[in-house]
Amino acid sequence: MAAGSISEKKFAECAIHLLEKSAHQKDHWTGEKSSSGEVYLQKRCTIPCQLPMPTTRERTLSDSQNIKEPVEDLDEAVVQDNVSTSTSMVTFVYHVVYNASYAVPVLYFNAYKPDGQLLSLEEVWAIVPQHYQDRLREERWTFITQQEHPILGRPFYQLHPCHTSTLMSQIPDTPGSNYLISWMSAVGPVLRLEMSMRYGEII
């Protein structure tokens, strides 16, 4: 395996190890199997999030008939600090799926408002914590986008996998360390997925 990547077999081993640790500390990761036998990890949790309030200006812009200003303006509007927001309980469903093309795990997720409505891409971008917003602004369309879930065939948001192996090659592979736990601790916070320090404990 090239530096920073992981074989499918190793992925499965790390996943089993992670599930054991999750159960031990009563976290909520589960192992799922599709009808065609593919496996992935799932976790569901509800977190308070600041969502941008819909403005009349955004409504006009989303109607592609009326776009007169450059699209960059829409991007700016969503991430500007002074956009008014409201707190909403958002339910996240995270999936960790193995991607054989890049030989890395990929984080997929959907996020729902209390009324069951799926968060829009603009809303997803807006809940990315402040200190990742610069990167998001630069790489908007190569960072988090909506994609077809490779196992379920339904729309899910995806954290793009093309830089994962570069990132993971910089994290030292110490004995007893778990690739998946290291990776999730590194990228999870971008999508409000926090890994407890207890995942570092030896059980």
Place this chain on the structure above:
Amino acid sequence: MSEDREILREIWEGNLPVCFTLVQEEVEADRPDPVSLMVSRQTYFPLVTDKVQKHFSQFTDKEKIEEMWLEYEGQPLKWHYPIGVLYDLFASADALPWNITVHFRNFPVEEILRCPSKDAVESIFMSTVKEADALKHKSQVINNMQKRDHKQLWSGLQNDKFDQFWSVNKKLMDSTGEEVFRYIPFRIYRRDGPYIQKLFKPSSDDGIDHTLADLLNIMMIDFKELVCGNLRVVIQGVEPALDTTLLWLSQHLSHPDNFLHIVILSRTDMIASNAPW
């Protein structure tokens, strides 16, 4: 590859006549005329349907208008699949033009991706090209390209410019070292369920080229059904001989996203749409 340039051009120029109609329930007053377009098999619906959107949005309730989406015989069409793939999968047995229904309400969020702008299409397209190169060359070719080469691939597709697109794409179709491609980027589609995408090498360990039949066999497509002629295997609208080398198919019949999109149709798929077999 130069001797086969004519094939590449033929594939690129594959077009489909499509007739768009606004769904009856969303017609406000006068029933609008349908819109007919000749569209490339290689492109994506959001890149060619601005006119359709403009035309029909005048005939429906402005207050209730949402993002436009397309449907064929009850099947919402995934805009992130190339148009030719959607046609081969759902409509190839029916008469032309392809009659597609346009909707502005009740967007099927659980089935199709949102398309807020053409940036979303570019993002899907480029990430698929990148994934294909990860499979073929461990991303070496795509990562060594300049940003303007990436833009040229995209604008070549968007503006339907064969020469512009292929002057960059030929690098993605070449070998980087001894082996031509590490793996063949492919997706196999059937009407039921998500597509199949797995790792598959262009040749066996003892150096024998894999054929289309080898791929389908290993991917557990019912081989007996295949040889009996109960299944049709369609790529870019044609049914290639099953003993065609997979590498050749990958280099010549892939879509611009660099994936070989293979559609499998069963006899029942064809009967359901009342087509002559």
